[in-house]
Amino acid sequence: LKALDHANPWVRIWAVRLIGDENRATNQEVAKMVALATSDSHIEVPQQLASTAARLAPDNAMRIVAKLLIRDEDASDDYMPMMVWWAMEKACGERPELALDLFRDSSLFDRPMVQEPILGFVMKRFASDGRREYLKACARLLALAPNRASSRILISAFEEAYRGRSMMGLPEELIAELAKSGGGSLAMRLRQGDAKALKEAASALKGNSISEEDRRRVIEALGEVPQDELINTLLAQLDRENEATLMVALAALQSYDDSNIGSAVVAKYPEFSDKIMTASQTLLASRDSWSIQWVEAIANGAIAADQIPAHAVANMRRHENVQLKQLLADLWPEPTSLKRVDEDEIDRLNGILSATASGGDPYSGRETYLGRCSACHSLHSEGGELGPELTGYQRQDLDSLLLAIASPNAEIREGFENYTVRTIDGQTITGFLADQDDNVIVLRPIGGQKIVLNRAEIKDMESANVSLMPSNLLAGLDDTGIVDFFAYLRSTQPLNVK
Secondary structure: OOOHOOOOHHHHHHHHHHHHHHHOHHHHHHHHHHHHHHHOOOOOHHHHHHHHOOOOOOOHHHHHHHOOOOOOHHHOOOHHHHHHHHHHHHHHHOOHHHHHOOOOOOHHHOHHHHHHHHHHHHHHHHHHOHHHHHHHHHHHHHHHHHHHHHHHHHHHHHHHHOOOOOOOOOHHHHHHHHHOOOOOHOOOOOOOOHHHHHHHHHHHOOOOOOHHHHHHHHHHHHHOOOHHHHHHHHHHHHHHHOHHHHHHHHHHHHOOOOOHHHHHHHHHHHHHOOHHHHHHHHHHOHHHHHHHHHHHHHHOOOOHEEEEEEEHHHHOOOOOOOOHHHHHHHOOOOOOOOOOOHHHHHHHHHHHHHHHOOOOOOOHHHHHHHHHOOEEEEEEEOEEOOOOOOOOOOOHHHHHHHHHHHHHOOOOOOOOOOEEEOOOOOOEHHHHHHEEEOEEEEEEEOOOOOOOHHHHEEEEEEEEEOOHHHHOOOOOOOOHHHHHHHHHOOOOOOOOHH
């Protein structure tokens, strides 16, 4: 108790930490920590208070959290809001009524740390649980919101937490509060099974009355709560020029088992940009009937066989369809053995790089990187998030680079394993496990939009234990192209490009 009052902030910090190490606190200790949370000006003291609160009984934790939430000066701190949430999340999970009690003080809603990010986090925590008790807690939290700004944050968070899940059967209290707050977006009303919203969606998607962002939200909702009568409306979205909308449309269409989807995407395939082509490969490989349509077009010469990536062929081979397997075998005979480490390719690349006196042209190499790597990897803030971020990777270690590029299956980094999921209605999707909870899993395939799958619709799920990165990444490049590629890949800073 004396240490908690000490003039030296580090003594106060250690006193708070040691209390947490006991996983309990006396009433006097809690009262002292609440006082520190109210007034201590040394930022690491409230940070430690948040950390210790996560170890205490929920009622004591929330007494400390209540004071940390109104420290407006800490809202912009890099760590403080997330540390407060760490303490708060445990209490929300064990005793949701304690969080609701905090928000009975309507002034709390307008506090900077609450507005961003705590309020949305609380709603997501309740909604993600899915049990009636927690869904009713969502309703009570909405009822406590004192203004439309707070209601919008809560509804948006609820909608995000419910991605991929039907909103049919929500508690009456929650339905009433959602309606009172405006019912949410058109996309949210679609998830609720609102017949009027379905008509509005059909009309909105046919015209240009909604923003492109709202259009994507509606399309996404129609992928998560399929409506067969709107398949043609969704297919029409493939004529739009906005690539982000095309990506969402391709992801949504995967939820529908209809042969017209395969034929429409195959017909448009040659017109797509590289980015959209990659996303369409995920769709076409996901159902055997679509894969057959795609492979037949390739066999007929309408689509070049040498432009189909190895990972797409591998995904199609996961189907059990005999006709498809024969078509694939005719076009791409399976190798008799799969070498985990391709020493011949490593030696070839090493020889090319060793024999070149110049350092190569990183500007030319950047174009190769953008075309072959950026769909998955980010380097110097350019690229995707599907694979490991490369800027902090040891890119001067040539041996490691060559092994990773020539033999991607030799070492798959933890967290980047890919999974194959088969659904009850015949889908087979391979990608990284981006997120999951008790109700849904979220897969992220190569170059594609995140795909949300309801666990109740999953037949089986297994780790593929292979990398999604193709082993022939540098196929078709001449020696100069390879040297240029490595010049950019090993560059220490972004290039000065327009």
